[in-house]
Amino acid sequence: MSDLPEMRFDVVVVGAGPAGIAAAITAAGKGRRVALVDDNPAAGGQIWRAGETLPGKAQKWIAALRGSAVVHLPGLRVFDHPAPSVILGERGEDCIALRYGKLILATGARELFLPFPGWTLPNVFGAGGLDAMARGGLPVAGKRVVVAGTGPLLLAVAAHLAARGAKIVAICDQAPLGRVVAFAGMMLTQPGKLLQGAGYRWTARAQMYFNCWPVAAHGKTALESVTLGRKRKQWTEACDFLACGFHLTPNTELARLIGCRIDNGFVTTDKLQQTSVGNVLCAGEPTGIGGVEIALIEGKIAGLASVGAGDEARRLAQRRRGILGFVSGLRKAYALDPELRRLATQTTIVCRCEDVDYGALREYRCWRDAKLQTRCGMGPCQGRICGAAAEFLFGWHADGVRPPVFPALVSTLAGATFVSRNSSEA
Amino acid sequence: MPDPASTVFLTVNGQPMSVTAETTVAVAVLIGGGHTRASVSDEPRAPLCGMGICFECRVWIDGRPHQRSCQILCAPGMDVRTP
Numbered sequence: 001m002s003d004l005p006e007m008r009f010d011v012v013v014v015g016a017g018p019a020g021i022a023a024a025i026t027a028a029g030k031g032r033r034v035a036l037v038d039d040n041p042a043a044g045g046q047i048w049r050a051g052e053t054l055p056g057k058a059q060k061w062i063a064a065l066r067g068s069a070v071v072h073l074p075g076l077r078v079f080d081h082p083a084p085s086v087i088l089g090e091r092g093e094d095c096i097a098l099r100y101g102k103l104i105l106a107t108g109a110r111e112l113f114l115p116f117p118g119w120t121l122p123n124v125f126g127a128g129g130l131d132a133m134a135r136g137g138l139p140v141a142g143k144r145v146v147v148a149g150t151g152p153l154l155l156a157v158a159a160h161l162a163a164r165g166a167k168i169v170a171i172c173d174q175a176p177l178g179r180v181v182a183f184a185g186m187m188l189t190q191p192g193k194l195l196q197g198a199g200y201r202w203t204a205r206a207q208m209y210f211n212c213w214p215v216a217a218h219g220k221t222a223l224e225s226v227t228l229g230r231k232r233k234q235w236t237e238a239c240d241f242l243a244c245g246f247h248l249t250p251n252t253e254l255a256r257l258i259g260c261r262i263d264n265g266f267v268t269t270d271k272l273q274q275t276s277v278g279n280v281l282c283a284g285e286p287t288g289i290g291g292v293e294i295a296l297i298e299g300k301i302a303g304l305a306s307v308g309a310g311d312e313a314r315r316l317a318q319r320r321r322g323i324l325g326f327v328s329g330l331r332k333a334y335a336l337d338p339e340l341r342r343l344a345t346q347t348t349i350v351c352r353c354e355d356v357d358y359g360a361l362r363e364y365r366c367w368r369d370a371k372l373q374t375r376c377g378m379g380p381c382q383g384r385i386c387g388a389a390a391e392f393l394f395g396w397h398a399d400g401v402r403p404p405v406f407p408a409l410v411s412t413l414a415g416a417t418f419v420s421r422n423s424s425e426a
Numbered sequence: 427m428p429d430p431a432s433t434v435f436l437t438v439n440g441q442p443m444s445v446t447a448e449t450t451v452a453v454a455v456l457i458g459g460g461h462t463r464a465s466v467s468d469e470p471r472a473p474l475c476g477m478g479i480c481f482e483c484r485v486w487i488d489g490r491p492h493q494r495s496c497q498i499l500c501a502p503g504m505d506v507r508t509p
Contacts, residue, residue, distance in 0.1 A: 039478055041499055046477055050448070075497075093490075110479045122461045122472030132476030136496065137449030138456060221470050222461075352474070352482060355467045380481040380492070385474070407481075407492070 004415045005096045009035040009071070011306050012087065012100035014078050014254060017045020018292050019284025019299035020106030021061050024070045026303025027104075035098060036065070037073045037089055045108050046128055047292055049135050061296075079404035079412070081258050085279065088415070095412040102279050102306040105255050105267065106299060109285035111149075111245035112388050114336075115350045115358065116343040118217030118226075119244070127157045127245035134164055141165030143240040146226050147206075148172040148214050150334045151247035155197060158204035161243070168206035169237050172228055174246070175334050177210040183333035186325070213340065217242055247334050249388045250286040256401040271317045272310065273302035281306055290327040294320065341393055350393070351386040353379020358393070367396035380407045436504040451495035451506055452476075452483045462495060464509040 011027040013020045016038035024036040036043070042050040043065055048058040065072065076089040076096070086099045111126040118124065125133060127149050134140050145166045147158045150173050158168045173180065187193050201208070212230035217223055227236045252267055261268040261276035266288050273281045283298035297320045304313035344350065346359035356376040364370035367377070367390060376390070377383030377398070382405070383390075387398045404413065432447040438458040445454050452473045455462050461470040462483045473483040478497040486507035487493040495506070 040497060110477065111475060113474065113480075120465070120469060120471065122456075122470055125473065126475050129474055129476035132496070133450075133453060133456075133473060136476070137446060137453040222472075352465070352471070352480065355465050355469070380484070381479060384479050 005094070006099065007035065007071075007096065008099040009033050010101045011035075011104060011303075012037065012098050012102075013104040013106055014038075014087070015045065015106035015108050015251075015284070016040065016043040016065075016072065016074070017047060017106060017108045017284065017295065018058075018061065019108070019295035019302075020045070020104070021065050022296045022299030023104045023106055023281075023283055023303040023306070024072075025061075025064055025068050026300045027102075027307050028068050028070045030304075030307040030309060032307050033071075034069070035071045035073055035100075037076045037078060037098065039075070039077045041075055043072060043074065046132065049132055057292075077406050077408075078254060079406045079408045081254070082403070087254075088412075090406075090408050090412045093409060093411065095408075095415040097415075100279070102281065103258075104273075104299075104302045104306055105258075105260075105275070105280065105282040105286060106284045106295075106302075107251040107254055107286055109248040109250045109289060110384065112247055112249045112392070113244075113385055114246050114340055114343060114392060115348050115389055116214055116216060117345055117348050118219070118223075119214075120349050120352055121217050121219050121223045122221065123219075123223035123240065124217050124242045124244065127154055127243040129245065130241055130243035131157045131160050134161060140241070143167065144169050144238060145241045145243060146170050146172070146214070146228070146237055146239045147204075147243045148212075148226075148228070149245040149247070150174045150336065151245075152197065152330070152334075153245065153247070155200040155204065157243055158206060159200035162204045162206070166241075168204050169239055170228065171204065171206050171208045172212040172214070172230075173208070173210050173334075174213045174337050174340060175210060179333045179335075180210065183329050186329050190323075190326070211337075213337075213343070214242065214244055215343065246336060246340070248285065248289050250289065252286050253382075253384075253401050253405040255280075255282060255286060257403060257405050271301075271320075272305040272313050273298055274305065288324075288327045289330060290323075291330075294323055294327065297323075336392060344393065350389055351376040351379065351383075353377075353381050353386075356386075361390065361394070367394075368399050370396070371399075382406070434500045434502055436500050436502065436506060438506045439508060445500050447499075449500050451485065451487060451493070451498045451500055451504070454500050455485060455495060455506060455508055460508050462508055 010032035028034040080088040215229040283302040284295035344358040354375040483496040
């Protein structure tokens, strides 16, 4: 096993979305040897996912990455942190050890999915999920699509899909109109964001409902229609695709594995993006859901701080403070309606990996008991989907994270054992 | 018609298919009219998250099981298998 490939970098950045790209370019610009590792086949993360013409800003950053000295390692999934200052990644059947001076976690966020009857049917996607599939080549032209869930992402997704020729049947946000309007009012200081929202609204040109959500998806072997509910009124729309996501939840598995302090579900950092673990920094969505602008600034701050450019980092941190209101505004405007807890029926599957239904789970008091007795969260997604749902449904919090944080090959895990033994001997 | 230079030929469950370059394997499976996996209680499943998190898109690629097809681009001659 001594031939496990190993690379050393001054700075390793995990996640090639806006925060990670900004962090990597910034650190490399200071002459450091930097690696940018990412699970996806191309840089950009989810928000700048390849597959269609990206906004000018995204193109600029991705071109800057290509022109930089950053070593970009796409398609590499980080699954373990066997010893301080080393992470392990898997690409295909290969395992690689990355040793770092500083580690910057820019692992982004995923969509929150809430179970409702029929949500496991093929052609029920996340909102960002269907967008990603369309960017991956799924034809949506002429397809009837319902976009549902919550958050500003819904409009963006509807607009993207409409631009590709989809017929957006309805856009349903669980948030009440009043709260969204109040949030938009707060955004008057950021007219760019408001105009963007208005532009999406115009492109999608669909009926938009607030306080409204999917009550059930119907179909035999794939989606055929969806019943939407709004207060006491319910109606059914025939559709080919349902794009449904209840805003975002941060990817904190790696941070938790490393032992970074987590507060209220988010990675705790100081003003210079430093986590509670000495040489580990964190930037972007894992520190608070705030979108691209904040992610870029936090990425730059982390990049500067990681190479000891504290003064420059502090100046940027001042700018970050000015837009933090967006993070709390977003959270308040799109807070989930407790009624959504009643969507799942006894037989609605909550854990899609192990097919564990709501009725089986509600007998337990905590995540750990439910997990041990029902296998909920023990499948390959390791509770990434059902764990977040169970937190909302039952108020359960996931217990500690253990390696591998992603399923890995046995041969790869053997490599991991080697590294951890070697490091403890050193 | 797609530009032939950017067309990728592969097979899904033995059926020849052509897709445009940059198409993910998950999309090729859906275009082929199939689903990606059968759940433990034998329900048909297809991708949910589209970003490699939910593992609903697992398929066999070139004899290797559990490949997350939404994170992998189609390559010439690929042999994709689903239940």
